[in-house]
Amino acid sequence: MIEGVWLWVAFALMAMTTVGTRGSFILLGEKGRLPPALQRALRYAPAAALSALVMPDLLIDGGEVSPLNPKFAAGLVVLAVALRWRNPWLPFILGMAVLLAMRKGLGW
Amino acid sequence: MESAFRRGAREGLRDFLPISVGLVPWAMVTGIAMRSIGLTELESLGMNLLVYAGTAQLGALPLIAAGAPLWLIMLTALALNLRFVIFSAAIAPVFHDSSFARRLASSYLLVDGVFAVGVDKLLKAEDPHWRWGYYIAPSAFNWCVWQGCTALGIFGAEFVPRDWSLEFMVTIALMVMVLPMVRTRPMLVAALVGGLGAVLLRGLPLRLGVVAGIALGIAAGFAAEHWQQRGRRS
Known part of the structure; x- marks a missing residue:
């Protein structure tokens, strides 16, 4: 465990990556224009990034790729609920309910 | 006003x-x-x-x-x-x-x-x-x-x-x-490739698999858009 001053140094270094990445092109201003083709390609970044964070969590169970796990099942429920109803809380409630039911109820 | x-x-x-x-x-x-x-x-x-x-x-x-x-x-x-x-x-x-x-x-x-x-x-x-x-x-x-x-x-x-x-x-x-976000086909391709790429490349050090997956997803989405447009023209 990192403690004391070094912990705050770690936070400061992490903060630098936050402003450094988010500000990279915004702070450069006019000097940092990207070619239009690259800008068009970058429209795909958010979808690719969010999915790259979600899918490993759903598909990898105990270090192995396996769709037969409670998180994947809960993920399918979240997908179905979010596509079917507009209520913003429902995916959270039903997704967590399925995960907890499988983990606790069925001991998976 | x-x-x-x-x-x-x-x-x-x-x-x-x-x-x-x-x-x-x-x-x-x-x-x-x-x-x-x-x-x-x-x-x-x-x-x-x-x-x-x-x-x-x-x-x-x-x-x-x-x-x-x-x-x-x-x-x-x-x-x-x-x-x-x-x-x-x-x-x-x-x-x-x-x-x-x-x-x-x-x-x-x-x-x-x-x-x-x-x-x-x-x-x-x-x-x-x-x-x-x-x-x-x-x-x-x-x-x-x-x-x-x-x-x-x-x-x-x-x-x-x-x-x-x-x-x-x-x-x-x-x-x-x-x-x-994934209402259009190229966006869906970008998300699927990005996600699966991150899964398959998870062995890369320092969690770089996520970054590599994102790059693959962007490329795939862009390519899908390109093919979609060409398909429409012909």
Whole structure:
């Protein structure tokens, strides 16, 4: 465990990556224009990034790729609920309910 | 007559509000997670104010708990924040006539949700006052919701049972955000390739698999758009 001053140094270094990445092109201003083709390609970044964070969590169970796990099942429920109803809380409630039911109820 | 800034601010908030709901559990989970590895309330609040990047914070926590070297913690935070370089490049034209102070504030405040919801409208808008309102209002709102709900998690951490798998709410929040984006086929291709790429490349060191997956997804989406257009022409 990192403690004391070094912990705050770690936070400061992490903060630098936050402003450094988010500000990279915004702070450069006019000097940092990207070619239009690259800008068009970058429209795909958010979808690719969010999915790259979600899918490993759903598909990898105990270090192995396996769709037969409670998180994947809960993920399918979240997908179905979010596509079917507009209520913003429902995916959270039903997704967590399925995960907890499988983990606790069925001991998976 | 309402000013352009206020019209922009109101429209930005209205567009962003549905997304911000997903932020609540995510922020609370992050607050609980920081306390659960042994950070004090003050350290957790400080990390949240300074870093202000949920994914990087969550990703760095295991390394902090394990006493990993500082450069590794920084590199991991950098890898998890790298997608913002891409967002920053895409949204930069919006700020080309803004002051340095505004650009600095906009940089610290740039988050996935506001970018995803607003980038198209921002790039099309002509009025700089409207643009500033449309960007800064939901961004500031996001900051307040994030800091407030994380504080709830930090101070409420003791009262939530440990075995509730609350960290899965993070994944649910990310799923709810990606769904409205993948309405077109190239976007769907980008998401599928990005996700599966990150799964298959998870063995890369320093969690670079996520970054590699994102790059693959972008390339695949762009290629799919290209083929779709060519198919229409012939």
